[in-house]
Amino acid sequence: MSEGVHASPDAPHRGLNISNPRDFYGGLALVLLGLFALWASRDLPGMHGFAFGPGTAPRMFAIILIALGAAVMAVGYFTEGTAVERYEISAPALINLSYIFAASARTTAIWVVAAVLLLAGIALAVIGLMGPKRNLVRGPLFITLSILVFAVTIRPLGLVLSSYLSIVAAAAATPEVRWLETFIWGAVLTGFCVLLFPIALNLPFQLWPTNLSWQTLLSFH
Amino acid sequence: MSDLFHNLILGFGVALTGWNIALCLIGAMVGTLVGVLPGVGPLATIAMLLPITFGLPPVGALIMLAGIYYGAQYGGSTTSILVNIPGEASSVVTTLDGHQMARKGRAGPALAIAALGSFFAGCVSTVLVAALGAPLTSVALQFGPAEYFSLMVLGLVFAVVLARGSVLKAIAMIIMGLLMSMVGSDIETGQSRMAFDVPELSDGIGFVVVAMGVFGFAEIMRNLEQESSRSVVHAKLTGLMPTWPDLKAASGAIIRGTTLGSILGILPGGGAVIAAFAAYTFEKKVSKDPSRFGQGAIEGVAAPESANNAAAQTSFIPLLTLGIPPNAVMALMVGAMTIHGIVPGPQVMTKQPELFWGMIASMWLGNLMLVIINLPMVGVWVRLLRVPYRMLFPAIIIFCAIGVYSINNSAFDAVMTALYGVVGYWLVKHDFEPAPMLLGFVLGPLMEENLRRAMLIARGDPSTFVTRPISGGLIALAVLLLVLAVLPMIRGKRDEVFVE
Numbered sequence: 231m232s233e234g235v236h237a238s239p240d241a242p243h244r245g246l247n248i249s250n251p252r253d254f255y256g257g258l259a260l261v262l263l264g265l266f267a268l269w270a271s272r273d274l275p276g277m278h279g280f281a282f283g284p285g286t287a288p289r290m291f292a293i294i295l296i297a298l299g300a301a302v303m304a305v306g307y308f309t310e311g312t313a314v315e316r317y318e319i320s321a322p323a324l325i326n327l328s329y330i331f332a333a334s335a336r337t338t339a340i341w342v343v344a345a346v347l348l349l350a351g352i353a354l355a356v357i358g359l360m361g362p363k364r365n366l367v368r369g370p371l372f373i374t375l376s377i378l379v380f381a382v383t384i385r386p387l388g389l390v391l392s393s394y395l396s397i398v399a400a401a402a403a404t405p406e407v408r409w410l411e412t413f414i415w416g417a418v419l420t421g422f423c424v425l426l427f428p429i430a431l432n433l434p435f436q437l438w439p440t441n442l443s444w445q446t447l448l449s450f451h
Numbered sequence: 452m453s454d455l456f457h458n459l460i461l462g463f464g465v466a467l468t469g470w471n472i473a474l475c476l477i478g479a480m481v482g483t484l485v486g487v488l489p490g491v492g493p494l495a496t497i498a499m500l501l502p503i504t505f506g507l508p509p510v511g512a513l514i515m516l517a518g519i520y521y522g523a524q525y526g527g528s529t530t531s532i533l534v535n536i537p538g539e540a541s542s543v544v545t546t547l548d549g550h551q552m553a554r555k556g557r558a559g560p561a562l563a564i565a566a567l568g569s570f571f572a573g574c575v576s577t578v579l580v581a582a583l584g585a586p587l588t589s590v591a592l593q594f595g596p597a598e599y600f601s602l603m604v605l606g607l608v609f610a611v612v613l614a615r616g617s618v619l620k621a622i623a624m625i626i627m628g629l630l631m632s633m634v635g636s637d638i639e640t641g642q643s644r645m646a647f648d649v650p651e652l653s654d655g656i657g658f659v660v661v662a663m664g665v666f667g668f669a670e671i672m673r674n675l676e677q678e679s680s681r682s683v684v685h686a687k688l689t690g691l692m693p694t695w696p697d698l699k700a701a702s703g704a705i706i707r708g709t710t711l712g713s714i715l716g717i718l719p720g721g722g723a724v725i726a727a728f729a730a731y732t733f734e735k736k737v738s739k740d741p742s743r744f745g746q747g748a749i750e751g752v753a754a755p756e757s758a759n760n761a762a763a764q765t766s767f768i769p770l771l772t773l774g775i776p777p778n779a780v781m782a783l784m785v786g787a788m789t790i791h792g793i794v795p796g797p798q799v800m801t802k803q804p805e806l807f808w809g810m811i812a813s814m815w816l817g818n819l820m821l822v823i824i825n826l827p828m829v830g831v832w833v834r835l836l837r838v839p840y841r842m843l844f845p846a847i848i849i850f851c852a853i854g855v856y857s858i859n860n861s862a863f864d865a866v867m868t869a870l871y872g873v874v875g876y877w878l879v880k881h882d883f884e885p886a887p888m889l890l891g892f893v894l895g896p897l898m899e900e901n902l903r904r905a906m907l908i909a910r911g912d913p914s915t916f917v918t919r920p921i922s923g924g925l926i927a928l929a930v931l932l933l934v935l936a937v938l939p940m941i942r943g944k945r946d947e948v949f950v951e
Contacts, residue, residue: 253620256881260623267630270645274637280911282903284637284644291630298623305619317880319873326870333863334649369675370873373668373848377869380852381862393849400845404675407841419846423853432506433857 250311253302260299267292318358318367322374324351329378369403376400388438389428394420459581462808466816471514474507475813478515479820482522487529487832488843494886495670496523497783498662499847502854509791510806514813516787520780521573521817524763525825528565528756529832533558542759544731548744548751555747560693562829564701564749565756566822567693572709572761573818579713580768581811584800587772591797594773596904597915601925603898606775608929609718610887612936620883625891631656632895639903651863658786659855660864661892664871665878665885667851671844672876697749704734704750708757716762717769718777730758764814770795771807775894779886782893790858 248254267288274285328347335341358367376399383392397416401407428435465471481503486496500519504512531542532549545565552561594602611621634645635655646652693701711733712726734754735741744751769777774796776782788795793806800807825832856865878885909915917923 252881253617256620256883257623259877259881260627263627264630267633267645270647271633274642274644281907284640284642287899287902288630288633288644291626291633295623295626295630298619298626301619302617302623305617315880317876319877323870323873326866326873329866330649330863330870333866334647334651336648366676370672370876373672373675373872374869376845376848377668377852377865377872380849380856381865384856384862389853393853396852397845397849400848401841403671403844404841406839411842412845415842416845419849423849426850427853427857434860435853435857 248306250306250309252306252311252314253309254306255314257299257302257304257306260302261296262299264292264296264299267295316363316366317370318363319370321351321355321358321367322370324348324354325378326374329381365405368405372399372401372403376403385436386439388440389435390420390424390437391439393423454585455578455582458585458804458808459578459812461804462581462810462812465510465805465809466514466812471511471809471813472816474511474515475518475816476820476824478504478518478520479522479817480518480824482519483526483529483821483825483828483832484522484835485847486523486526487835488526488847492666492670493520493523493527494662494779494783494889495666496526497780498659498666499851499854501659501662501783501787502857504787505790505858509793510809512791513788513793513806513810514816516784517810517813518817518820520763520784521569521760521814521821524760525566525569525821526832528569529562529825529829530836532561532565532752533833534836542727542755544727544755545752547731548746548748551745551747552749552752557747559829560697560749561752563826564693564697564753566825568701568705568708568753568757569760570818570822571705572712572757573764573815575709576713576716576761576764577811577815577818579765580771580814581808583717583768584772584807584811587768588797588800591773594921595919596901596908597919597922598925599773599775600898600901600905601916601922601929602773603775603894603901605925605929605932606769606777607887607890607894608932610778610890612932616882616884618933618936621887624878624883624885624888628888628891628893629895629898631661631888632892633899638896638900651861651867656867657855657858657864658789658893659858660868661871662783662786662889663851663855664868665875665889667847668869668872669875669879669885671847672872673879674840675844693749701749701753704730704754705757707733707737708754709761712758712761713765715758716765726758726762727755730754760818767811767814771799771810772797774799774897776890779889782890785893 271285271288271292274288275283276285276289277283324347328344328351331340331344331347335344355367355371358364358371361367376396379399380392380396383395387395394416397419398412401412401416424437427433428437466475478500481500482496485499486493497516497519500523501516504515504519507515527542528545528549531545532553535546535550549561549565552558607625611618611625632655634652636642636646636653637644643653708726708730711730715726715729731744731751731754734750735744738744738748738750763780766777766781769775770781770784774785774794776785776795785795793799793803851868852865855868856862858864875885878888905915906913915922916926
């Protein structure tokens with residue numbers, strides 16, 4: 231769950247002067263992921279006698295991952311390497327995480343975290359889309375948004391509206407998008423989805439909204 | 452020998468019902484349909500199409516999956532030949548001569564020979580799988596937890612050695628996959644691990660979620676960065692059938708490719724890639740005029756295509772007999788099987804013979820379907836390749852979204868898939884290969900279970916893995932391979948193979 235957070239975009243141009251940033255920051259992220267796993271499995275019981283407990287294997291693999299991540303970092307620090315191919319994923323990562331927090335929120339504190347993540351994600355997305363790297367931003371961002379739109383609307387709005395909105399959102403992921411074409415093509419695809427999933431494959435989908443209210447729209451379960 | 456025929460007849464009895472033939476045909480068709488899309492390899496194709504098999508009974512689902520698998524493989528070859536974009540590493544070599552043939556207006560014969568070569572390879576290796584299945588299963592039944600664990604270590608080491616790029620990073624990816632597989636309930640105590648009381652995570656991270664995210668969505672994000680100009684061969688496809696000299700030139704190559712592929716496919720760790728490269732290099736060596744290669748030599752298409760299909764097929768051997776997926780595609784098949792409540796392994800063959808032999812028969816059937824549907828439908832695939840990407844990818848996205856949602860009716864899973872898409876995209880940007888991660892992810896629970904059992908039996912003494920003869924042998928082999936892979940001399944050769 232945490233990988234997205236640790237990803238540091240355009241890192242090579244900031245801070246330390248690392249000769250092989252691709253490996254260095256890649257390794258760093260793995261170390262952080264390993265530390266996160268250690269923290270997440272902190273209260274699981276470990277070995278008792280010579281039998282493994284539930285926490286033994288996760289901690290073992292987490293420690294190995296930290297070691298390997300550190301080794302990758304070392305390689306990145308001491309060797310020359312190519313620059314990281316550029317990417318911008320902080321906005322979609324934050325927005326995804328925000329949904330995940332919100333979907334499992336039980337306390338107000340987690341709701342607040344989710345809201346902060348969402349706002350930060352939206353702010354980064356808007357800044358990114360206005361900036362010079364907008365074409366790098368839009369691919370991952372709109373694909374993520376498309377799935378998110380689907381996830382949020384499928385229950386309250388039904389398959390037809392949900393897929394249509396999702397397709398339109400996905401289409402925005404490329405700068406080559408042609409809107410009129412997208413609106414028509416989206417309708418065709420939606421029709422195909424309806425024929426394929428609920429009818430041909432007999433999957434239980436609701437096609438149209440039932441009693442639409444804000445409450446259903448915001449309920450995640 | 453009579454056993455073999457008896458079993459094959461049993462298998463064909465299962466596979467050759469109208470319903471199962473139809474499933475196989477549909478599978479091969481949609482597999483090709485998706486596999487043909489540029490930049491969508493077999494892994495991504497299978498990951499995307501998995502959900503459509505979930506509503507079927509187990510035998511039907513596996514047969515359809517086999518169809519999808521071969522369809523996806525062949526679809527990749529079609530794209531390699533017509534567009535010069537290999538869907539995955541094992542069809543890289545096909546582009547070398549295949550695309551040159553297409554440019555000379557001989558796309559038809561190239562596609563036909565690829566299909567025929569694959570079919571021949573499929574026939575041979577189906578028999579091989581059937582013949583080796585029984586004896587290997589009896590070996591497998593003698594395996595204890597320590598042996599299983601060591602065998603999986605060996606399989607993972609193979610995957611590392613055969614992955615592109617840094618050995619260190621490939622191992623790190625495997626461990627990351629293993630770690631991800633620990634999320635959910637502990638197998639022995641049922642205690643929730645690293646799930647943060649999120650109900651959707653209590654069963655672990657879905658396997659389709661990881662596969663579809665890392666291979667499907669991440670792939671699309673990558674493709675969107677590139678300019679959409681693709682050089683689909685526009686020359687009209689005339690003369691689909693290869694000529695007599697073509698067939699004569701290709702037949703030797705097909706036989707050699709099949710032999711190499713069948714042997715290399717049994718090895719765990721992604722035999723298909725190595726098989727295709729090895730077969731191509733071998734053809735070049737034995738050819739009277741090696742300079743023709745790269746200029747549109749038909750042997751250069753026939754050999755790797757037969758080899759990669761033979762290897763794809765024989766890689767079912769370790770999966771079906773030992774229950775260990777030798778590569779990422781097979782890992783996907785394991786995931787699919789477990790969803791249907793089948794745990795691949797030696798007990799499948801003894802307890803559910805109709806399933807085991809039905810699947811083997813359906814492999815052959817899948818191959819036959821490929822020849823039947825692909826040769827007449829080449830024109831359709833060509834037209835599909837001309838559909839602009841800006842229209843294709845939203846379709847892929849929505850099918851994936853609906854598919855992943857429908858597994859558990861869980862919107863949470865859909866968003867997790869998107870998150871894994873972002874993770875997969877990041878991994879590729881940092882030059883981490885996602886395939887070993889998926890393999891580790893699938894093997895994780897099995898490895899942990901066997902590790903725990905072995906340690907318990909050995910009273911906590913880790914030397915059990917080395918002192919038990921079979922287990923020790925496997926570990927020694929794994930260590931040897933790893934050392935060889937890191938040696939600079941061999942490393943150079945390995946990189947050379949992947950660069951060519």
